[in-house]
Amino acid sequence: MPASCQFAIGVHTLALLAQSPDAFLTSNEIAESTMTHPVVVRRLMASLQEAGVVETQKGPGGGVRLARLPRQISLADVYRAVQTSEPLHLPHTPPNKNCPIGQAMQRILEQIFERAESALTGELARTTLSDVLENALAQHRAHAS
Amino acid sequence: MPASCQFAIGVHTLALLAQSPDAFLTSNEIAESTMTHPVVVRRLMASLQEAGVVETQKGPGGGVRLARLPRQISLADVYRAVQTSEPLHLPHTPPNKNCPIGQAMQRILEQIFERAESALTGELARTTLSDVLENALAQHRAHAS
DNA sequence: CATATTTGTAACAAACACGATTTCTTATTA
DNA sequence: TAATAAGAAATCGTGTTTGTTACAAATATG
Numbered sequence: 001m002p003a004s005c006q007f008a009i010g011v012h013t014l015a016l017l018a019q020s021p022d023a024f025l026t027s028n029e030i031a032e033s034t035m036t037h038p039v040v041v042r043r044l045m046a047s048l049q050e051a052g053v054v055e056t057q058k059g060p061g062g063g064v065r066l067a068r069l070p071r072q073i074s075l076a077d078v079y080r081a082v083q084t085s086e087p088l089h090l091p092h093t094p095p096n097k098n099c100p101i102g103q104a105m106q107r108i109l110e111q112i113f114e115r116a117e118s119a120l121t122g123e124l125a126r127t128t129l130s131d132v133l134e135n136a137l138a139q140h141r142a143h144a145s
Numbered sequence: 146m147p148a149s150c151q152f153a154i155g156v157h158t159l160a161l162l163a164q165s166p167d168a169f170l171t172s173n174e175i176a177e178s179t180m181t182h183p184v185v186v187r188r189l190m191a192s193l194q195e196a197g198v199v200e201t202q203k204g205p206g207g208g209v210r211l212a213r214l215p216r217q218i219s220l221a222d223v224y225r226a227v228q229t230s231e232p233l234h235l236p237h238t239p240p241n242k243n244c245p246i247g248q249a250m251q252r253i254l255e256q257i258f259e260r261a262e263s264a265l266t267g268e269l270a271r272t273t274l275s276d277v278l279e280n281a282l283a284q285h286r287a288h289a290s
Numbered sequence: 291c292a293t294a295t296t297t298g299t300a301a302c303a304a305a306c307a308c309g310a311t312t313t314c315t316t317a318t319t320a
Numbered sequence: 321t322a323a324t325a326a327g328a329a330a331t332c333g334t335g336t337t338t339g340t341t342a343c344a345a346a347t348a349t350g
Contacts, residue, residue, distance in 0.1 A: 003230050003231075003234040003306090003307085003336095003337085004234065004336085004337065004338095005234045005235060005236045005237065005337090005338095006337090007233055007234075008233070008234060008235050008236050008250075008254050009236055011250070011254060011257075012236075012240060012246070012247065012250045012254075015246050015250065016244075016246055019246065024296095026295090026296065026297090027296080027297075028296090032241060033240060033241045033244040033246070033247050034236070034240055034241070034247065035236070035238045035239065035240055035241055035247075036236070036238070036338085036339080037338080037339050037340065038296095038297095039298095039299090039338095039339075039340070039341090040337095040338065040339070040340095042296095042297060042298070042299090043298095043299090045297090046297090046298075046299090056296090056297060056298090057296085057297085057346095057347085058295085058296055058297045058298085058345075058346045058347055058348095059294090059295060059296055059297080059346060059347030059348050059349095060294065060295045060296070060347070060348045060349070061295085061296090061347090061348065061349095062295075062296050062297070062346090062347075062348085063296075063297085064297090075257065084336085084337090085148050085336085086148070087232030087265065088152055088153070089148040089149065089150045089152075089153060090150060090153050091150045091153050091154055091157075091179065091180070091181070092150065092309080093180045093181070094180065095157060095178060095179055095180055096177060096178045096179070096180055099161075099178040100281070100282075100285040101157070101160050101161055101164065101178070101278075101281050101285075102157065102178050102179065102180075103284075103285070103288075104280070104281035104282075104284035104285055104288075105153075105156070105157045105160065105281060107284065108277055108280050108281060108284075109153050109156060109157075112156075112220065112269070112272060112277075115268050116265050116268045116269055117265075118268075119264040119265055119267065119268035120232065120261050120262075120264055120265045122264065123260050123261045123263075123264035124257070124261055127257060132253060133246075135249070135253050136245070136246050136249035136250060136253060137245075137249075139248075139249040139252065139253075140245040140246075140248070140249055143248075148307095148308085148335095148336090149307085149308065149309095150308090150309090151308090169325095171324090171325065171326090172325075172326070173325085181309080181310080182309075182310050182311065183325095183326095184309095184310075184311070184312090184327095184328095185309065185310070185311095187325095187326060187327065187328090188327090188328090190326085191326090191327075191328090201325090201326060201327090202317095202318085202325085202326085203316075203317045203318055203319095203324085203325055203326045203327085204317060204318025204319050204320095204323090204324060204325060204326080205318070205319045205320070205323065205324045205325070206318085206319065206320095206324085206325090207317090207318070207319085207324075207325055207326070208325075208326085209326085229307090229308090230307085237338085
């Protein structure tokens with residue numbers, strides 16, 4: 001599984017944006033902090049823009065900034081916006097048609113997956129960007145002392 | 146994301162085993178129902194054996210069978226035994242050392258991932274193999290009528 | 291209006307993970 | 321001894337993600 005780390009980079013980026021909610025940051029500035037490539041940042045921001053989490057501005061002085069207040073953006077919003085694939089998957093090839101267990105299994109697994117993923121996003125929904133930023137700043141202060 | 150479907154095939158296989166808890170099924174028989182390769186089944190069963198979920202027997206009449214009663218095996222047991230990678234991931238390259246947000250972000254994300262994955266496995270823990278088998282047989286009966 | 295800046299998008303290579311497959315070894319039953 | 325079945329290693333093909341380059345589109349500034 002080429003494990004995607006888009007969620008991690010997305011949360012990191014949004015925490016940066018939450019520091020100064022009115023300012024535009026460029027993809028170059030963000031890429032410098034997240035240690036990735038500006039095009040990767042722009043691709044990620046495109047997903048978040050489509051989800052209404054950020055807004056972008058072309059041209060000089062442009063970049064990306066939050067579209068809502070940090071406390072109005074939950075990690076579940078981020079997860080849903082950027083996660084390309086789900087944590088649990090059905091097999092590529094369906095089970096044998098002659099096996100009664102196999103026939104029922106697909107529906108059963110889909111139900112199980114749905115409940116499990118709801119539990120995951122439900123937990124993520126309990127944390128907002130403002131929680132993340134506060135936590136990060138607190139750690140920074142503690143480390144500085 | 147090369148999405149692994151080992152959990153799905155694992156649950157399917159264990160449901161087959163739960164049908165006749167005392168009998169050994171061969172990897173060939175299982176592969177025929179799950180529409181995969183016997184070696185794939187044996188690899189998967191090796192993980193489940195290490196977790197104490199199944200036990201194997203070499204030679205004629207051998208194969209694999211459950212090591213515990215179906216109601217003593219939860220889907221969280223299966224998930225933990227076979228899931229090779231986690232649903233959420235840190236970036237490959239760590240963030241810029243000069244960025245205070247980036248420095249704190251790793252620890253914060255690890256905490257978030259841990260809580261989210263606990264929520265996932267917590268939900269999976271609520272279902273046992275005997276629930277899955279009952280559900281499958283009920284669907285089979287309903288479809289037959 | 292011209293220029294510089296910045297996002298948006300497409301295309302491509304490299305790295306990586308997973309599944310399928312083959313082959314061989316080991317253990318066990320008859 | 322022979323047949324059966326798991327165990328383990330090596331290899332191949334495929335699909336996904338990331339990084340990268342190149343270029344088009346939009347916009348602010350002078």
